[in-house]
Amino acid sequence: MIQEYNPQKIEPKWQKFWEENGFYKAEDFSKKPKKYILIEFPYPSGEGLHVGHARSYSALDAVSRKKRMEGFNVLFPIGWDAFGLPTENYAIKTGIHPRIATEKNVANYKRQLKSLGLSFDWSREINTTDPGYYKWTQWIFLKLFEKGLAYQAEIPINFCPACKIGLANEEVVGGKCERCGTEVVKKTLKQWMIKITKYADRLIDDLKEVDYPERVKAQQINWIGKSYGTEIDFELENAEERIKVFTTRTDTLFGVTAVVLAPEHPLVQKLITKENEEKIKEYIESAKKKSDFEREKLEKEKTGVFTGSYCVNPGNSEKVPIWVGDYVVATYGGGAVMMVPAHDYRDFDFAKKYGLKIKEVVSGGAISKEAFVDYGILINSGEFDGLKSEEAIEKITKFLEKKGLGRKTIQYKLRDWIFSRQHYWGEPIPIIHCEKCGAVPVPEKDLPVELPYVEKYQPTGTGESPLFAISEWVNTKCPKCQGSAKRETDTMPNWAGSNWYYLRYLDPVNDKTLADAKKMKYWMPIDWYNGGMEHTTLHLLYSRFIYKFLFDIGVVPQKEPYQKRTCHGIILAADGRKMSKSFGNVINPDEIVQKYGADTLRLYEMFLGPFDQAIAWNEDGVKGVYRFLEKVWNLVSECSKNKESNQKISSAINKLNKKIDEDLEAIKFNTIISSFMEFVNLSQDNKKEVGRETIEKFLILLSPFAPHIAEELWSQLGHKKSIFFGKWPKPDSKLIKEKTITLIIQINGKVRDKIEVAADISEDEAQRLTISRENVKKWTQGKEIKKIIFVPNKLINIVVNS
RNA sequence: GCGGGCAUGGCGGAAUGGCAGACGCACUAGGUUCAGGACCUAGUGAGAGCAAUCUCGUGGAGGUUCAACUCCUCCUGCCCGCACCA
Numbered sequence: 001m002i003q004e005y006n007p008q009k010i011e012p013k014w015q016k017f018w019e020e021n022g023f024y025k026a027e028d029f030s031k032k033p034k035k036y037i038l039i040e041f042p043y044p045s046g047e048g049l050h051v052g053h054a055r056s057y058s059a060l061d062a063v064s065r066k067k068r069m070e071g072f073n074v075l076f077p078i079g080w081d082a083f084g085l086p087t088e089n090y091a092i093k094t095g096i097h098p099r100i101a102t103e104k105n106v107a108n109y110k111r112q113l114k115s116l117g118l119s120f121d122w123s124r125e126i127n128t129t130d131p132g133y134y135k136w137t138q139w140i141f142l143k144l145f146e147k148g149l150a151y152q153a154e155i156p157i158n159f160c161p162a163c164k165i166g167l168a169n170e171e172v173v174g175g176k177c178e179r180c181g182t183e184v185v186k187k188t189l190k191q192w193m194i195k196i197t198k199y200a201d202r203l204i205d206d207l208k209e210v211d212y213p214e215r216v217k218a219q220q221i222n223w224i225g226k227s228y229g230t231e232i233d234f235e236l237e238n239a240e241e242r243i244k245v246f247t248t249r250t251d252t253l254f255g256v257t258a259v260v261l262a263p264e265h266p267l268v269q270k271l272i273t274k275e276n277e278e279k280i281k282e283y284i285e286s287a288k289k290k291s292d293f294e295r296e297k298l299e300k301e302k303t304g305v306f307t308g309s310y311c312v313n314p315g316n317s318e319k320v321p322i323w324v325g326d327y328v329v330a331t332y333g334g335g336a337v338m339m340v341p342a343h344d345y346r347d348f349d350f351a352k353k354y355g356l357k358i359k360e361v362v363s364g365g366a367i368s369k370e371a372f373v374d375y376g377i378l379i380n381s382g383e384f385d386g387l388k389s390e391e392a393i394e395k396i397t398k399f400l401e402k403k404g405l406g407r408k409t410i411q412y413k414l415r416d417w418i419f420s421r422q423h424y425w426g427e428p429i430p431i432i433h434c435e436k437c438g439a440v441p442v443p444e445k446d447l448p449v450e451l452p453y454v455e456k457y458q459p460t461g462t463g464e465s466p467l468f469a470i471s472e473w474v475n476t477k478c479p480k481c482q483g484s485a486k487r488e489t490d491t492m493p494n495w496a497g498s499n500w501y502y503l504r505y506l507d508p509v510n511d512k513t514l515a516d517a518k519k520m521k522y523w524m525p526i527d528w529y530n531g532g533m534e535h536t537t538l539h540l541l542y543s544r545f546i547y548k549f550l551f552d553i554g555v556v557p558q559k560e561p562y563q564k565r566t567c568h569g570i571i572l573a574a575d576g577r578k579m580s581k582s583f584g585n586v587i588n589p590d591e592i593v594q595k596y597g598a599d600t601l602r603l604y605e606m607f608l609g610p611f612d613q614a615i616a617w618n619e620d621g622v623k624g625v626y627r628f629l630e631k632v633w634n635l636v637s638e639c640s641k642n643k644e645s646n647q648k649i650s651s652a653i654n655k656l657n658k659k660i661d662e663d664l665e666a667i668k669f670n671t672i673i674s675s676f677m678e679f680v681n682l683s684q685d686n687k688k689e690v691g692r693e694t695i696e697k698f699l700i701l702l703s704p705f706a707p708h709i710a711e712e713l714w715s716q717l718g719h720k721k722s723i724f725f726g727k728w729p730k731p732d733s734k735l736i737k738e739k740t741i742t743l744i745i746q747i748n749g750k751v752r753d754k755i756e757v758a759a760d761i762s763e764d765e766a767q768r769l770t771i772s773r774e775n776v777k778k779w780t781q782g783k784e785i786k787k788i789i790f791v792p793n794k795l796i797n798i799v800v801n802s
Numbered sequence: 803g804c805g806g807g808c809a810u811g812g813c814g815g816a817a818u819g820g821c822a823g824a825c826g827c828a829c830u831a832g833g834u835u836c837a838g839g840a841c842c843u844a845g846u847g848a849g850a851g852c853a854a855u856c857u858c859g860u861g862g863a864g865g866u867u868c869a870a871c872u873c874c875u876c877c878u879g880c881c882c883g884c885a886c887c888a
Contacts (some may be wrong), residue, residue, distance in 0.1 A: 057848075068856085137831075213806095214806070214807090215805090215806045215807065215882085215883080216806095217806095218805055218806050218883090219805080219806075219882095220884055222804080222805055222806085223881075223883085225884085226888065227888090229888085245888080246887090246888070247888060248888070249888075254859055260888095304885075325886095327886045327888085328886080328888085329886070329887060331887090332888080333888065334888045338837080338887045338888080340888090341888090343886070345803085345886090346886055346888075347888085349886095358860085383859095392887085398885090399819055400819075411888095412887095413884085413885095413887055420845090511857095531880080533883085534883095536883080537883085537884090598877095607814095607825085607826070608814075608815095609814060609815060610815080613808095614881085614882090615814075615815095616814080617839065618813085618814070618826095618827070620813095620826090620827050620828075621814070621826065621827060623826095623827085624825090624826045624827060625826080626839095627826095628825095628826085643819070651860090670814095670816085670825090671815095671816070671817095671824090671825085673825080674824065674825035674826075675824095675825085677824095677825055677826075678824070711840075720804070742821080744820075744821050746820080746821090746869075748867090748868075748869085749820090749867090749868060749869040749870095751820095754821075775855095776858060786868085787866090787868060789820095789868050789869080792821060794820055795821080797820080797867090797868055797869065798866050798868090799869095
């Protein structure tokens with residue numbers, strides 16, 4: 001059997017063998033306990049698989065393989081999130097139809113994934129662009145519509161002038177389009193919106209029930225941005241309407257010296273007085289032209305204009321001027337704030353700039369210099385003087401409630417989800433617009449509304465979807481009145497398909513329902529979901545919301561889809577930058593597989609460093625792992641004829657066994673790989689003492705991580721059945737215990753000596769041995785021994801006077 | 803500003819409060835080789851010493867403890883997310 005380790009030869013052989021024998025098929029309703037292990041399905045881009053994909057897939061593949069060997073019925077599926085902009089942009093550039101491009105890219109990804117020996121259940125492969133799939137994406141939309149959670153609104157949206165598309169807030173990064181980097185502008189369009197805000201509280205509260213990393217929970221909570229406060233009504237001097245402001249600092253009500261409205265506030269037009277009219281209209285126009293990003297850039301330079309009108313402070317009935325300022329966010333808290341310059345930094349700046357009054361109402365600061373924003377004792381606040389801020393908030397709110405001019409309320413930063421995209425390559429929104437009946441849902445029996453296959457999928461440039469130009473598709477009949485009507489031409493964002501894809505894996509070809517209820521009951525929830533940190537406030541939040549909605553309408557069995565979430569760190573190029581074509585620093589996994597083999601790539605990616613940490617690629621490190629596999633190969637050939645292991649080796653293999661069990665649950669793949677290396681190093685130094693049984697156990701332990709070499713050596717050892725039919729061993733704690741240990745001797749906590757002693761040495765015996773040592777005497781001579789601390793199996797510490 | 807996290811050799815990193823630097827890379831010396839590479843052996847935190855051994859050492863300053871990379875307080879620097887959110 002001695003031949004050289006040649007991964008190129010053995011890997012394709014076993015990949016074929018595993019696939020042909022259906023090793024990875026998950027069995028519905030199996031009596032074995034189930035494990036649903038999920039990776040975020042990839043977007044099949046033209047660039048091909050990234051080594052970052054390989055990192056998380058290899059790790060979760062190891063988890064899946066190990067769980068199977070432990071007797072679980074494992075579902076580890078794969079599919080394609082294929083709708084969306086990158087493919088459409090690629091198609092526009094190259095003239096290749098997005099459908100063709102997708103097919104090509106999927107085929108390439110598939111080849112690459114298979115070359116890594118990942119144990120996906122390919123029989124459940126899904127693709128979000130299949131009509132049979134997006135039928136159910138559309139069905140979910142109809143349900144949202146039916147329950148009043150999908151609605152249309154004429155709103156100013158973020159618009160990318162390059163992609164010619166509306167963007168959700170989440171897709172705007174630093175004022176720029178997430179995809180192409182162009183500066184985003186405002187444009188008012190009629191958009192489909194989804195009421196995710198209705199689920200804000202539950203999205204926060206139910207985080208208690210799931211096992212997510214702390215930072216993921218914190219980020220979601222922060223994103224939803226729940227804050228408790230008071231809504232206060234400021235009555236107008238000359239009109240019926242009231243200006244409603246939101247504040248968390250109700251205690252500062254008596255310090256209000258102006259009310260500031262966002263330029264978009266609906267009352268602005270009404271409040272403009274004749275003498276100020278021109279100035280204000282000009283100001284509002286210029287504010288509207290500015291993008292959000294520009295507004296943010298000018299953060300320090302606050303601008304505004306006085307409307308000429310006044311309102312009344314409900315606390316002290318003072319007359320308060322009304323201003324317009326673009327630092328007030330239109331979409332939060334009603335787009336109006338009460339300005340308290342003495343106790344808010346922003347208001348302080350604004351008041352200084354325009355010479356507004358600064359009135360101190362909370363003592364403790366030096367308001368002539370800067371705003372005092374901490375809590376304190378109230379002053380200049382009439383009957384509330386002397387109260388602490390906390391009490392004052394309560395009492396002033398009650399006071400306002402009595403007068404009908406204020407109430408406790410809660411505000412969220414989270415906004416409703418803009419669900420329309422003016423693009424071709426997405427799921428058509430299943431709505432028909434009828435002049436008589438309005439927006440009419442496409443009847444369920446007519447789903448899917450198929451995306452027409454056309455030659456012209458370029459953006460129209462007017463902000464309309466390319467579908468708008470396809471008249472034979474657009475013109476249809478109203479399902480209600482049979483009159484002529486037009487189809488909705490916007491498509492869904494690509495989050496739509498990924499909202500629920502994990503359910504489709506359970507029942508990928510069902511055309512009666514999105515997935516059979518019994519199957520969902522068997523498989524859900526997902527036991528372990530790994531993905532990128534960048535999806536925390538996007539896909540992860542959206543899909544939790546959709547799952548909750550599906551739960552509410554009785555489709556899915558629980559409130560939360562993902563029991564445990566982990567996040568992988570991204571892989572950077574060797575130069576520490578992001579891997580990017582433009583930097584020319586991209587590592588293609590194909591090259592590594594060709595040069596070193598899939599097992600090397602898999603182990604290296606796990607060995608790199610902590611799984612959740614961003615880390616730079618290092619080709620020299622790859623070589624180190626390859627050397628390790630060569631050592632494994634040689635070790636197995638050399639030790640296969642040995643009979644039994646000595647005590648040291650059998651202790652080591654059991655320790656390794658235990659270490660893998662523990663570290664896998666703790667997501668510490670890097671230390672698992674180093675433990676394998678340690679064991680091999682030890683075995684190399686004790687070749688004659690490594691018995692056949694130990695070698696076989698070692699191969700079983702290695703098999704989830706480096707499946708090809710393990711399977712090959714297993715078969716070379718004469719086994720007829722695959723190593724993956726082998727049972728995962730349990731560490732034997734009796735064997736782990738060594739007969740002798742190295743007892744550390746400390747004097748005053750410093751290591752001064754070591755002795756080999758029996759592992760079960762008694763405290764008295766250890767003391768006796770220790771005290772008689774020359775090295776110890778040297779340190780204790782002439783000193784009083786105050787205390788001796790004995791830690792069994794570890795150390796003895798002698799405390800002396802210093 | 804708010805939230806989350808991190809700081810350990812030349813590098814990536816390891817250490818249930820109990821031998822700091824496992825494992826890998828790089829490097830040095832020797833062996834092997836026609837050569838390059840690969841491989842084998844030994845060494846590799848800093849300083850002192852022929853050596854045994856000793857001193858210092860986990861961003862900084864304190865504290866708790868017989869014992870601190872680990873726990874607590876403060877500070878500094880860096881990374882990630884959010885951000886004129888009232």
